[in-house]
Amino acid sequence: MLFESHRVPKPVLFLDYDGTLVKIFPDPELAVADDDLKNLIGELDRRFEMYLVTGRALEDIRNLIGIRVNIIALHGAVGIIGGKYRVFVEDFERYVDLCNLLEKESLIMTERYPGLRIYNKRGNLLYHYGRVSPSLLDGLFGEVREIGRVHGLSVYMGKLIIELRIPGMDKGKTISFLRNGRSSIIAGDDTTDEEAFSSNPDAVKISVGRALAGSDCVLSDPAEMRRFLRYIIQREE
Numbered sequence: 001m002l003f004e005s006h007r008v009p010k011p012v013l014f015l016d017y018d019g020t021l022v023k024i025f026p027d028p029e030l031a032v033a034d035d036d037l038k039n040l041i042g043e044l045d046r047r048f049e050m051y052l053v054t055g056r057a058l059e060d061i062r063n064l065i066g067i068r069v070n071i072i073a074l075h076g077a078v079g080i081i082g083g084k085y086r087v088f089v090e091d092f093e094r095y096v097d098l099c100n101l102l103e104k105e106s107l108i109m110t111e112r113y114p115g116l117r118i119y120n121k122r123g124n125l126l127y128h129y130g131r132v133s134p135s136l137l138d139g140l141f142g143e144v145r146e147i148g149r150v151h152g153l154s155v156y157m158g159k160l161i162i163e164l165r166i167p168g169m170d171k172g173k174t175i176s177f178l179r180n181g182r183s184s185i186i187a188g189d190d191t192t193d194e195e196a197f198s199s200n201p202d203a204v205k206i207s208v209g210r211a212l213a214g215s216d217c218v219l220s221d222p223a224e225m226r227r228f229l230r231y232i233i234q235r236e237e
């Protein structure tokens, strides 16, 4: 009992997916959760309040992980929490409509930029350039920035992607709202996770792969991140 009274509260977990729990794939649809990861996510979900936080579309990430857990998608705009659909941004449907329109208008770009893939995330529009010739990238980035400027969307640069996003939306705000001051661990690997870190300075912040601004520690890759998560599961047993 003495030890019980010294136990620290369980942290709430906010875990990015791509680059944090799985390696980055040139084809994003290949980032399917392996059995080890499904098992790990399931165990974490049983023991902790846990959210997978991703820039992917909601259905996309649900299909990749294949098990039902709390998910925050589209960089914090929407989610499934306790099995219920939630929206965290005003006027969300307007952005869904805008993305449908811009997807059609952008298709011509796949001819100018061979290998370009465009993903309508129903709220964000993502241009994946993993298979586009490096010599064409400056032109592509210029075009996407111009579309963003004309339509009042934010432009985000990530690993092999350039993305048009709902302005003012970032993971950090939604995480801050959900944790509501509780002790938390936030893990991520990309610039978008720096937003999560800066909005939640009191959380424990883990970078994966490289040191992101505001992180408290750096783990080398998704394999090491999984080892850390297994360690905190063991600690709870």
Ligand SMILES: [Mg+2]
Pocket (backbone or CB within 6 Å): 016, 017, 018, 019, 020, 188, 189, 190
């Ligand atoms: Mg990531």
